[in-house]
Structure formats: structure tokens, C-alpha cells
Amino acid sequence: MWTDAGAPAGMPSLFERGGDLISFAGGLPDLDLLPLEELSGQLARLTRLGGRIALQYSTPHVARALVPAITDLMAREGGRPVAEDLVPTAGSQMGLLAVALGLGTPGETVLCQTPAYPGATAAFRTAGLLPYAAPEDPEGIDPVALRATAARLRAEGRRVRMLYCNPTFQNPTGATLSTERRHHLLDAAREAELLVVEDDPYGLLGFDGRTTPALQGLDPENVLHLGTFSKVFAPGLRCGWIAAPAPLAGALRRTTEVMALSPSAFAQAALAAFHARGGWDTLIDAYRERYRERCGLMADALDAELGTDGPWRWRRPDGGFYLWLRHTGGADTAGLAPAAEQGVSFVPGAHFGLDGECGDALRLCFSHVPRGRIAEGVARLARVLRGASAAGPERRVA
Numbered sequence: 001m002w003t004d005a006g007a008p009a010g011m012p013s014l015f016e017r018g019g020d021l022i023s024f025a026g027g028l029p030d031l032d033l034l035p036l037e038e039l040s041g042q043l044a045r046l047t048r049l050g051g052r053i054a055l056q057y058s059t060p061h062v063a064r065a066l067v068p069a070i071t072d073l074m075a076r077e078g079g080r081p082v083a084e085d086l087v088p089t090a091g092s093q094m095g096l097l098a099v100a101l102g103l104g105t106p107g108e109t110v111l112c113q114t115p116a117y118p119g120a121t122a123a124f125r126t127a128g129l130l131p132y133a134a135p136e137d138p139e140g141i142d143p144v145a146l147r148a149t150a151a152r153l154r155a156e157g158r159r160v161r162m163l164y165c166n167p168t169f170q171n172p173t174g175a176t177l178s179t180e181r182r183h184h185l186l187d188a189a190r191e192a193e194l195l196v197v198e199d200d201p202y203g204l205l206g207f208d209g210r211t212t213p214a215l216q217g218l219d220p221e222n223v224l225h226l227g228t229f230s231k232v233f234a235p236g237l238r239c240g241w242i243a244a245p246a247p248l249a250g251a252l253r254r255t256t257e258v259m260a261l262s263p264s265a266f267a268q269a270a271l272a273a274f275h276a277r278g279g280w281d282t283l284i285d286a287y288r289e290r291y292r293e294r295c296g297l298m299a300d301a302l303d304a305e306l307g308t309d310g311p312w313r314w315r316r317p318d319g320g321f322y323l324w325l326r327h328t329g330g331a332d333t334a335g336l337a338p339a340a341e342q343g344v345s346f347v348p349g350a351h352f353g354l355d356g357e358c359g360d361a362l363r364l365c366f367s368h369v370p371r372g373r374i375a376e377g378v379a380r381l382a383r384v385l386r387g388a389s390a391a392g393p394e395r396r397v398a
């Protein structure tokens, strides 16, 4: 890409707010649950007692004080990080770009679970990598077909070394790969010599508190795990990590150093202090409970407004931030963009396709919509979607 003057791969703009708009677009956590008083005391103490270190440049290593906080989070999903192989990031978005730039070679193909988080595909494309849909069946990535796809692509002369997936409460579908499927997938990835890149921001946000074993814990030597504090704490600190297989940690560290010199020592120290004081349980339980409630309200409102036998289909997720709607008649949701005029926003499905697929789908985020606004937002959405259903066939003929 360095010789190509083209614009870098873009991202949908998700965080607009204001006016009477009810936004179901961006994946924002509900920060009403953050204990701000407690936090401000901790930050004041940190600045007073450790400010000269915490506000200085640091090295591209996870601060020793933060390691227990990461280990605690990952262990809840059976993850087994090794402290020396943790690489700090300013959130998983940076982690994705670091993986793409540090481990990929321009022109290389990356197999991706689809629909895919657009930030991942944008990161891959920005590094000159070529996203390619991993084969799927109704249970998720299909391990048997994966081996065949990797072999076919290589026979065609393509270089393929990585498989990207977001296996738990996936953005955008909310789907989770079963434990059994995870084992088969990991076997297939090893056989096909594919490094698995596990993007896992939502794994601890199951509504009933249950977790599914992280791929990293099942095969630490062949899984690179991207973790983040954005959804279990707050995205404004821009703090995350890569738990890398040992041989890859050095290259990733060097790449993150080029990207940001050093991680935010202050953010790392703040998170370490928060964890040391009270652990994660209270905050994560509160987030889970809040999202369970919001998801239930949104799904109930969708049932009431769109019915269960109409053209729009969705599954109630068991965790995470998102609901994924599909139109059985193939309506084009990008054409519904003026939905904002109706006072509601969402992300059209085509953003999650590698090449414009999923145009008949849309993603709704329930995590930060005020409780009392969900039914009204869904009523507005339903007005927009009813228009789509009527217009769909005409558009296809045209």
C-alpha cells in the first residue's frame, strides 16, 4: 500500500449522537455503571503518588501491575496468558492493525469469519492484506471446508497464513462457536498451518454469566488473542492487549512501538489500581445484567413491531452488544440510510460483508440506549423497515 496513493480502507461512522436521534449504531458500553467517584479517587491518588512514572513514556510491555488484571479476565474464559508474551495496545483496533502490519505480508490472503467486524477487515486492507471469507455452515466456521479452502487458495498461488475470528458473541451476529466446534476448528487450523487470530471483546458479557472456552486457552501456541478493556471497563482509556504465541511477541512489540512508541502507562496504571482495589466481579456483573435487560427490551419490541412471521428474521443473542436482522426477501438495507430522518440509526449489513455481501441485513446495538427509549427507537425502525419491505421487490426489478 505504501506506493499506492489511495485512501486507507474506511470504517462506518458509528458514534454520532445528538438531537432526537435514537442510535442503535455504535457499540458503546453503558458507562453509567462505572463507579466514577471511586475511580476519580484512584486517579487522583495515582497522579499524586505515581504521576511522574505514569505520565512518562514507557516500554512496549504490559506493566507488571496490570498483568494480574489481564490474567484474571482471561482465566474467566479459560485463557492462559504468559506475562512475557503480552503486548500492550491502545485497544483491539490497534491490535488488529499491529497483527496485520507486524505479521502479514502485503498481498497475503487472510481468512475471515463472516459477516466480519469492519474494523478488522479495514485493518487488514490497510496493511495490504486480502480478506477472504472462511467457509461456514450453520454452526459457524466449517473446519472440514476450511482445510479444503486453504489448500485450494494455496494451489492457486495465494499465500494464506491467518484465520481471523470473533468466536464469542460475535460482532455483528451475536453468535458463539460451540466448544466442540472450537476443538475441531483448532485441529483444522493446525493442519492447514493457519494462525488463529481470536478477537474477543465480548466473551465475558454472557447474559447468564456463562463463558465458552477461549480458543487461546485451548491452543495457546497457535492462537493469538486480542483482548480489550473497552467493553468490560471503558473504551476512553484506549487500553487492550495481545496475548501472543511466544515466537510472535517480539515482532508485534516492534510493530506497536512504531505505531505508538509506548502504551499509555497512565491507562495501564489506572486499570491496575482499579482491579487491585476491587477486582472485576462487580462491574462485569453489572454490565452483564444491564445488557441482558436492554437486549430483552429490544428483542421484545422487535417481536411486537415486526412480528415473528414477517420478512425480518433475527435470533436473540445470549450476550454481547448486538442484534442482527435479515430480510428474507433480500431488501437492501443500505437504501434505508435516510433512517436517520426518522430519528433512528443502525449499521447496514453491507458494512460487514467482505465485498458488499449482507446487504439484506442490519446490525442493531442495544448496549447504551436508555431503557425508556428502546421501544420508541424500535417503533421508528419498524416504520423504516416496513417501507423497505414494500420497496424491496421494485428495487430488485429496477
Ligand code: PMP
Binding pocket: 027, 090, 091, 092, 093, 094, 117, 119, 166, 171, 199, 200, 201, 227, 228, 229, 230, 235, 240
Ligand atoms: N473487535 C471487535 C469485534 C469489536 O467489536 C471492537 C469494537 N467495537 C474492536 C475489536 C475494537 O475495540 P477497541 O479498540 O475499543 O478495543
